[in-house]
Structures are given as C-alpha cells and as structure tokens.
Amino acid sequence: xxxxxxxxxxxxxxxxxxxxxxxxxxxxxxxxxxxxxxxxxxxxxxxxxxxxxxxxxxxxxxxxxxxxxxxxxxxxxxxxxxxxxxxxxxxxxxxxxxxxxxxxxxxxxxxxxxxxxxxxxxxxxxxxxxxxxxxxxxxxxxxxxxxxxxxxxxxxxxxxxxxxxxxxxxxxxxxxxxxxxxxxxxxxxxxxxxxxxxxxxxxxxxxxxxxxxxxxxxxxxxxxxxxxxxxxxxxxxxxxxxxxxxxxxxxxxxxxxxxxxxxxxxxxxxxxxxxxxxxxxxxxxxxxxxxxxxxxxxxxxxxxxxxxxxxxxxxxxxxxxxxxxxxxxxxxxxxxxxxxxxxxxxxxxxxxxxxxxxxxxxxxxxxxxxxxxxxxxxxxxxxxxxxxxxxxxxxxxx
Numbered sequence: 419x420x421x422x423x424x425x426x427x428x429x430x431x432x433x434x435x436x437x438x439x440x441x442x443x444x445x446x447x448x449x450x451x452x453x454x455x456x457x458x459x460x461x462x463x464x465x466x467x468x469x470x471x472x473x474x475x476x477x478x479x480x481x482x483x484x485x486x487x488x489x490x491x492x493x494x495x496x497x498x499x500x501x502x503x504x505x506x507x508x509x510x511x512x513x514x515x516x517x518x519x520x521x522x523x524x525x526x527x528x529x530x531x532x533x534x535x536x537x538x539x540x541x542x543x544x545x546x547x548x549x550x551x552x553x554x555x556x557x558x559x560x561x562x563x564x565x566x567x568x569x570x571x572x573x574x575x576x577x578x579x580x581x582x583x584x585x586x587x588x589x590x591x592x593x594x595x596x597x598x599x600x601x602x603x604x605x606x607x608x609x610x611x612x613x614x615x616x617x618x619x620x621x622x623x624x625x626x627x628x629x630x631x632x633x634x635x636x637x638x639x640x641x642x643x644x645x646x647x648x649x650x651x652x653x654x655x656x657x658x659x660x661x662x663x664x665x666x667x668x669x670x671x672x673x674x675x676x677x678x679x680x681x682x683x684x685x686x687x688x689x690x691x692x693x694x695x696x697x698x699x700x701x702x703x704x705x706x707x708x709x710x711x712x713x714x715x716x717x718x719x720x721x722x723x724x725x726x727x728x729x730x731x732x733x734x735x736x737x738x739x740x741x742x743x744x745x746x747x748x749x750x751x752x753x754x755x756x757x758x759x760x761x762x763x764x765x766x767x768x769x770x771x772x773x774x775x776x777x778x779x780x781x782x783x784x785x786x787x788x789x790x791x792x793x794x795x796x797x798x799x800x801x802x803x804x805x806x807x808x809x810x811x812x813x814x815x816x
Contacts, residue, residue, distance in 0.1 A: 538570075768805070769807050
C-alpha cells in the first residue's frame with residue numbers, strides 16, 4: 419500500500435460500511451450510537467444509523483463489518499515525529515505505519531525535539547517548526563494525519579515571533595520546558611502570545627526526560643497555563659500524588675495521560691477527574707518515540723488499562739482517545755458526526771477472550787483485534803499485523 423495519501427478516482431467516492439455490531443461515537447455524552455451502518459462521501463461522514471433508513475446506492479467501496487465494532491480513528495495526542503516515517507530516537511523506519519495497525523489515524527506532535535542537531539536559536543527553531551508543518555501537511559505516512567510543526571520555546575522570543583509562526587501556518591507549541599524556558603512567569607507570557615495567535619500549547623510535567631529538560635512541577639505548570647497539561651502521569655517520572663491532585667483540582671485545562679508514563683499516577687489522575695465530574699479533560703497519548711521505544715498498540719493498551727483498572731466504562735475510555743482530543747485540539751475527526759472526517763477503526767474482541775463482547779474484553783484488560791482502518795473514507799489496512807486476531811473480521815466486499 420502506498421505511503422502517500424491517494425488521490426482517488428475521478429468523481430465522488432462513496433464508502434458504505436454495513437452490518438456493524440456496535441458503533442462507538444467518541445462522544446462522552448452519548449458514547450454508543452444506535453445503528454448498523456455508516457456512509458461517507460468524499461471522505462466525510464454523511465449518514466449513520468440503520469441500513470434500511472439510509473441511501474446505500476452507488477457505493478464505490480462496500481465493507482461488510484460482520485458484526486464488528488466501529489469506532490472513530492484513534493488519536494495519539496503526544497508524539498515526537500522527525501522526518502517522514504523514520505525516527506532517530508530508535509533509528510526505526512515505519513513506526514507511524516505500525517501505529518496505524520494499532521488503530522491510530524491521527525497524531526499530534528508535542529515537538530520535533532529528536533531532530534538531530536535541533537536548532538535552539540530563535541530563527542532556527544522557527545524554521546524547523548515551519549518546515550515540519552509543511553512536510554507533514556504534504557506527506558502523510560500510510561495516510562495517517564500527523565499534525566506537526568510544534569516549536570519548543572526558548573528564551574528571547576518576543577510576541578512577533580509567535581505572530582510570524584501563526585502566519586506561516588504553525589498552530590501549536592511543543593512541550594514547554596523542553597527548551598530554555600523553565601520558569602512559570604516567562605512561560606505564561608509566551609503561552610499567552612501563542613494563544614493570542616490561535617496556537618494550542620502543552621507543557622512537560624514531571625521529572626526530566628531528554629537531555630536539556632528538567633523538573634517541571636505543579637507551580638510552573640499552573641503558572642504557565644497551557645491548554646494541555648502534558649503527561650500528567652509523568653514522562654516518565656511523575657510528580658508526587660498531592661501535586662497531581664492539585665493540578666486536577668486547580669485549573670480546567672486538559673489532562674493528558676500517556677502510555678510511557680507512570681500507570682499508578684495515571685489512575686490517580688483519572689479517578690480524580692472522575693470525582694470532579696470532568697472526564698472531558700482526559701486525553702491520551704503515547705509520548706513516543708522515546709527511550710522506551712515505539713508503542714504501536716500504546717493507545718489501545720492505555721484504553722484497556724484505564725478501563726480495566728478503574729470504574730470507567732470502556733466505551734467512555736475510547737472517548738479519551740477520540741472525541742475528547744478532537745474537541746480540545748479543534749480537529750475534524752474523532753467523532754461519528756455528520757460532516758466529520760471518515761476515519762474509522764473496525765475491531766472486535768480478540769479470539770478466545772474471556773469477554774463475551776469487545777467491550778467486555780476491554781473491561782477485562784484484553785486488547786481488541788483490529789480488522790480494518792479507514793482514513794478519509796479510504797480503506798488503509800486490513801487485518802492488523804500487531805493486534806491479536808479479531809473474533810470477527812470486517813471485509814471489503816465490493
């Protein structure tokens with residue numbers, strides 16, 4: 419399969435997915451939808467519900483879900499891309515394609531910090547961010563949407579630097595704290611400038627990860643006031659429990675849980691958000707590539723771990739990696755809604771799971787088996803090479 423996003427045939431394309439056993443919406447308020455069919459035209463969702471109530475004629479691609487579950491494409495809210503589908507962090511090729519086989523159809527860069535010789539001067543860091551934004555806009559590895567171009571802020575930046583970045587198409591900052599700006603006052607000023615020009619922000623939380631990073635504690639996080647508190651469960655080293663609880667209680671910003679962090683701290687943050695009635699703040703990432711490698715199943719594993727080790731229902735846990743992130747990051751994917759991008763994952767319980775259904779299997783801590791991924795209405799993969807085999811397998815039938 420080509421690594422470039424295909425242009426498709428001339429004329430409108432129509433995808434029909436029938437015989438769906440369960441539709442997960444990605445929406446916390448209504449996580450399970452009534453229906454068995456989803457239709458997309460030219461990469462956008464145009465209808466969902468029961469097949470008998472929907473126009474299914476003229477399909478250019480027809481998929482029989484064979485009772486599988488359909489979810490929105492999963493979103494990894496925290497990755498560190500560099501160049502196409504290669505990462506120097508582990509000298510690995512094809513890591514994005516491998517994550518697609520884990521159901522991830524969209525990735526959000528938290529900074530291209532692993533770039534060899536990454537420039538830290540102001541001209542250089544702006545050039546790197548603009549270049550990354552251009553590269554991943556023009557090249558989508560295996561069709562995956564990588565939102566890149568996330569500059570790491572450095573001392574000496576002024577408001578015009580953020581205005582210039584925004585004019586060039588940069589829409590987000592990399593992790594605050596990975597550069598020379600590590601104090602709350604300076605970070606808050608630069609985050610405010612970024613927000614003024616429509617740029618989303620995230621901050622490193624916890625102990626140092628890469629050379630040049632340092633401890634970012636609750637006081638710095640609260641002072642910086644970024645849109646997302648990055649890896650609140652540490653990346654890798656978590657803050658003390660009282661600081662994690664304080665961050666959950668003291669602001670309304672996004673709370674990001676990552677696969678590469680501290681699982682016990684993740685459960686603390688999730689349970690605190692649940693007690694506060696603020697689950698809409700929870701988003702999921704992997705924080706890969708990293709020292710612990712690339713985790714193609716990292717988002718699925720995090721969903722399964724959170725659902726199986728807490729009172730959170732699995733259909734709610736899927737929202738953390740879909741609709742929550744989409745709304746927090748102003749993305750047009752992540753939800754089964756009319757007009758949204760037709761990014762889907764078809765999955766079922768793994769063969770021989772003790773769970774009777776996909777949701778029961780996840781609640782027991784098993785990973786679902788993926789039989790198909792779809793991006794912009796185009797089938798990108800069949801059976802996943804990374805998940806266990808699904809009990810039922812979706813299939814292109816026409």
